Amino acid sequence: MAQILPLQIPVPTPKKPWKPAPIAMIPDLLILVGAFLVADATVALTGFKGKLAIFFLFALYSTLGSMALAFFRRGATAMSNAMATSMAYLSIALVALPLFSVLLTVVSRGRHALRLNTFTQDMAATQPDAPFSQGGALHAILGTTVLVILATVISVPIGVLTGLYLTEVKGRAETLIRFLVQAMSGVPSIVAGLFIYAVWITGGHGGFSGFSGAVALSILMLPTVARTAEEVLKLIPNDLREAGVALGGTQWRTVVMVVLPAARSGLITATVLGVARVAGETAPLLLTIFGTTAKHFNPFVGPMSALPLYIFQLLETGLNVAISRAWTGALVLLILVSVLFTLARFVGGRVKS
Amino acid sequence: MIRLFNENRYERDAVSTPPNEGEIVSSLASVANRLPRISNEVQASGADLEARGVHAWFGSRHVLADVNLSFPAGRVTALIGPSGCGKSTFLRTLNRMHEFVPSAAMAGEVLLDGVDIYKQGTDVTKIRLKIGMVFQKPNPFPSMTIGENVLSGLKLAQIKRSNKEDLMEECLTRAGLWNEVKDRLNSHGGSLSGGQQQRLCIARALAVAPEVLLMDEPCSSLDPGSTLRIEETIRQLSQSVIVVIVTHNMQQAARVSDYTGFFLTEGGPGRLIEYAPTREIFSRPKDERTEAYVTGRFG
Ligand SMILES: Nc1ncnc2c1ncn2[C@@H]1O[C@H](COP(=O)(O)OP(=O)(O)OP(=O)(O)O)[C@@H](O)[C@H]1O
Numbered sequence: 020m021a022q023i024l025p026l027q028i029p030v031p032t033p034k035k036p037w038k039p040a041p042i043a044m045i046p047d048l049l050i051l052v053g054a055f056l057v058a059d060a061t062v063a064l065t066g067f068k069g070k071l072a073i074f075f076l077f078a079l080y081s082t083l084g085s086m087a088l089a090f091f092r093r094g095a096t097a098m099s100n101a102m103a104t105s106m107a108y109l110s111i112a113l114v115a116l117p118l119f120s121v122l123l124t125v126v127s128r129g130r131h132a133l134r135l136n137t138f139t140q141d142m143a144a145t146q147p148d149a150p151f152s153q154g155g156a157l158h159a160i161l162g163t164t165v166l167v168i169l170a171t172v173i174s175v176p177i178g179v180l181t182g183l184y185l186t187e188v189k190g191r192a193e194t195l196i197r198f199l200v201q202a203m204s205g206v207p208s209i210v211a212g213l214f215i216y217a218v219w220i221t222g223g224h225g226g227f228s229g230f231s232g233a234v235a236l237s238i239l240m241l242p243t244v245a246r247t248a249e250e251v252l253k254l255i256p257n258d259l260r261e262a263g264v265a266l267g268g269t270q271w272r273t274v275v276m277v278v279l280p281a282a283r284s285g286l287i288t289a290t291v292l293g294v295a296r297v298a299g300e301t302a303p304l305l306l307t308i309f310g311t312t313a314k315h316f317n318p319f320v321g322p323m324s325a326l327p328l329y330i331f332q333l334l335e336t337g338l339n340v341a342i343s344r345a346w347t348g349a350l351v352l353l354i355l356v357s358v359l360f361t362l363a364r365f366v367g368g369r370v371k372s
Numbered sequence: 373m374i375r376l377f378n379e380n381r382y383e384r385d386a387v388s389t390p391p392n393e394g395e396i397v398s399s400l401a402s403v404a405n406r407l408p409r410i411s412n413e414v415q416a417s418g419a420d421l422e423a424r425g426v427h428a429w430f431g432s433r434h435v436l437a438d439v440n441l442s443f444p445a446g447r448v449t450a451l452i453g454p455s456g457c458g459k460s461t462f463l464r465t466l467n468r469m470h471e472f473v474p475s476a477a478m479a480g481e482v483l484l485d486g487v488d489i490y491k492q493g494t495d496v497t498k499i500r501l502k503i504g505m506v507f508q509k510p511n512p513f514p515s516m517t518i519g520e521n522v523l524s525g526l527k528l529a530q531i532k533r534s535n536k537e538d539l540m541e542e543c544l545t546r547a548g549l550w551n552e553v554k555d556r557l558n559s560h561g562g563s564l565s566g567g568q569q570q571r572l573c574i575a576r577a578l579a580v581a582p583e584v585l586l587m588d589e590p591c592s593s594l595d596p597g598s599t600l601r602i603e604e605t606i607r608q609l610s611q612s613v614i615v616v617i618v619t620h621n622m623q624q625a626a627r628v629s630d631y632t633g634f635f636l637t638e639g640g641p642g643r644l645i646e647y648a649p650t651r652e653i654f655s656r657p658k659d660e661r662t663e664a665y666v667t668g669r670f671g
């Protein structure tokens with residue numbers, strides 16, 4: 020048998036030589052600083068005015084600068100690469116700027132009325148223009164949480180199954196279903212509310228309730244979930260399905276054990292996009308849950324509140340104090356939605372490992 | 373090992389009775405000895421590649437230790453060794469594909485014509501253009517036709533060239549695929565069988581005229597005829613191109629390579645155990661572990 024010799028060589032430290040050294044980044048940094056200074060100077064010396072002009076001139080100069088640097092370093096073929104890279108960076112700036120300014124506005128206006136009692140009290144015994152130390156949005160927070168959970172429970176299974184019909188079953192109605200789902204995503208949100216109001220509530224099947232609202236929201240959420248789920252499922256390579264079936268699995272077992280787990284993170288994205296679509300909806304809720312000022316837990320009987328509705332109804336009063344409360348409601352809605360999304364990612368990510 | 377021999381369809385003096393170990397070694401050596409060497413290291417010109425003290429890690433796992441190998445112009449090198457000993461990892465350090473794995477790290481130098489390809493400021497796209505690669509799993513581009521697949525390297529690297537039709541035919545012929553696809557160059561690459569797809573990928577790699585061609589088990593999905601055709605191409609190429617081929621097929625190593633390197637891991641990182649002219653590896657290996665491996669007495 021071969022003799023096993025522990026080879027006595029010193030082990031060098033692992034390195035990542037492909038990462039650019041900090042010193043090699045200096046020219047790139049200089050180009051950014053230079054582009055900013057020149058953009059500033061252009062605005063100061065010419066007819067261009069304003070921050071937006073500085074941003075766009077900076078975008079132009081820094082793109083040209085990094086293209087020139089790429090040309091100098093690696094020749095003509097590297098220029099388009101540099102251009103695409105710097106466009107990508109500038110685009111995230113364009114996406115992030117409005118987002119941060121919205122966030123900043125909501126936080127700066129919403130913080131005045133933010134108290135601990137925002138989360139612990141409702142508005143049942145409080146007038147909208149009472150001091151901030153009284154009343155809160157608890158009933159609306161509860162309402163939105165219940166509505167979002169109910170709508171998710173209704174529309175995610177249906178949406179994912181629709182996606183499965185389109186990708187796995189490939190039934191005869193495939194084209195028709197795809198067309199209908201697409202058309203459904205164009206339904207204005209108030210129409211969804213009106214539909215439930217006309218068919219369900221005035222039809223005598225039920226009154227204003229959280230459940231009616233959740234069904235209206237599901238109408239809006241379903242097409243988003245179904246379409247996204249279909250796209251995600253289409254990306255799963257066919258080899259995997261074949262491997263599952265070839266081991267003796269039925270189509271359903273293969274879908275459950277192989278296809279859906281492989282698509283998990285995409286399906287969570289589908290859910291998150293669906294929730295994002297409905298969490299801020301006001302119009303369909305006006306016609307289905309009606310709104311109330313008191314805590315109300317039972318989604319099947321009686322009016323409920325939700326944060327968008329809470330904001331809307333406070334704004335309607337036109338009172339300064341109430342408007343401040345409305346901004347706080349917006350801030351709480353943002354926080355709630357972020358918590359839900361983080362939770363979704365956490366739950367989805369944890370099952371994996 | 374016995375099965376391997378009975379399946380061998382190119383061996384002229386077929387082995388009918390199960391050979392003993394000594395016979396296996398000498399039989400492999402005879403394959404290695406008999407083969408005409410088209411390539412000749414003295415005549416050959418072109419690039420030259422050298423790995424110096426190459427180590428590789430995935431995260432904190434040390435998977436490859438201290439590999440020193442040189443690949444002079446015109447030499448075909450086969451890398452053999454059991455599964456998981458770091459052959460693919462080593463191959464990928466040679467054209468900077470290793471860094472595609474986020475947790476990857478390495479140490480050492482890889483010199484192409486005397487210049488370290490890991491030197492700061494190196495244009496990595498030019499390195500990969502010069503050092504081509506054929507992957508173990510066929511991966512033709514699904515959105516392109518067969519013809520477009522062959523020429524895709526030129527487009528990706530923005531190389532201008534006339535006579536594209538001729539180039540396409542030449543590359544497909546050298547990959548042994550021309551006759552099968554000449555009437556359907558406009559259908560999609562995914563419509564080919566697995567082995568045809570692999571030959572398409574080989575044709576694609578040839579079209580950019582690399583100086584070095586790294587092949588990771590390129591024939592593992594091919595039939596014997598296509599395998600022979602690819603091996604012929606490798607020998608032809610070796611006049612102008614450095615070929616490094618990872619293979620689990622000992623006969624293939626014997627048929628196609630001038631030199632063979634044997635990798636092995638004994639729990640820790642994989643190492644290069646022995647490197648010598650192919651006929652020596654198969655006839656009188658210096659290391660017991662090499663002998664155990666090439667005779668099938670391994671493990
Ligand atoms: N992406 C990766 N992440 C983490 N570890 C990896 C990765 N790729 C390979 N490894 C590990 O590195 C070691 C060497 O793998 P490598 O693929 O180089 O082996 P190999 O010699 O090519 O084997 P085979 O003959 O089966 O192809 C193995 O232990 C493997 O588990």
Ligand SMILES: [Mg+2]
Binds near residue numbers: 459460461588
């Ligand atoms: Mg491998």
